[in-house]
Amino acid sequence: MGGSRGESVEDRQGLLAQDDHMRDMERIQMEVVSITRPTPTVARVTARIAPTNPDAWCRPNLAMRIEVETPEDARPVSRVYTVRSFDPERSTIEIDFVVHPDDSPAMRWLAQAGPGTKTWFVGPRPHFLPDYECGRKIAIFADETAIPAVYAILNAWEQPARGVVYVETTDRAAFEELPQVPGVENHLFLRGEDEQPGKTPYLLDAAQALPEPGAWSIWAAGEREVARAIRKYFEGHGLGRDEMRVFGYWRHGVSSSQIDRARLGHYSGIRARGEGLERFEDLDLPV
Structure with a gap:
């Protein structure tokens, strides 16, 4: 090809x-x-x-x-x-x-x-999957690029964990395909056609509206700057990196190839120090 x-x-x-x-x-x-x-x-x-x-x-x-x-x-x-x-x-x-x-x-x-x-x-x-063993409620934040991951997670949800899911997308039908799991509430933020993905406040607003923000276990994925803002917010409320599983799938205005080049450069530095993939933190890449 x-x-x-x-x-x-x-x-x-x-x-x-x-x-x-x-x-x-x-x-x-x-x-x-x-x-x-x-x-x-x-x-x-x-x-x-x-x-x-x-x-x-x-x-x-x-x-x-x-x-x-x-x-x-x-x-x-x-x-x-x-x-x-x-x-x-x-x-x-x-x-x-x-x-x-x-x-x-x-x-x-x-x-x-x-x-x-x-x-x-x-x-x-x-x-990473949500932390089912921590004994906390689980909060999931995702844009449309992470809906397949959320679908797979909900389809294999481990009871008796309780949680809440927030999804931002322009596609209501894609959200409605998500499994309905006992003890888990699914919430939709329907982005307007004139709103740019990755440039809306919905997921961060949902994070900031959670009661007792230091008492949750967090899983989030989507646009990198949104994911970073969610992680920073919960860090400010005492959650450590081991209590948050946060991923940047894409970056507004940056191609996937540019992100992959940054990943490879970062990984090359890790290997040059004699360390391995376990030291790789994708969300910390300067991209």
Whole structure:
């Protein structure tokens, strides 16, 4: 597939293929079975995979890095997505793409993909789950890019934990697909069509409205500056990093390739000090 060489992130040291980074991940192919549009802003890709260890794909909130373009004489352009669900009997996964009007590598791949399309990916990378053992109520904050992760988390919610979920999106139907879990309240902030994603106050306002903010366990994901503001707010109320699981999936005005270059540069510095991936804190990247 032709692609934009400028989007490729070169790994001249080969760090991303080494054991410290790969851990239990593998690079394998997926074959698209179907692409549907379950809601106005979501394209749901169902794909067949043949992993070495299918059990590793049964954990909720898994990330995978899909190769969406292959420029000539350059590393493939890849994008990270959350696995919405895995069917071990059919060996199929569901991945939700949030549809954007921009001409990005992921949208170009989606536009030409269909049943039978094959591409490579690396995964699964387990992402953090809510802290069910802390004995606190759990507060989840997410924009539309994190809805698949929230779906997977709620689908595997551990009772008797109690919690509250706040989701910001323009797509009510995408929110309404979330499981209804006993003891968990789901709340929607329906962003207006004229409001820019990542530039609205809804999730931070919800965080600041929580009673007794120092008494919660926090899980949050979405735009990086919003995620940082949520983390900073709860830090100010005494929560430590081990009591918050906060992630920046994207950054307003910054391409995913730029973020990946920053990640690789940061990781290269960690490895140069003789340390490993466990020292990597994505939200602290200067991007």
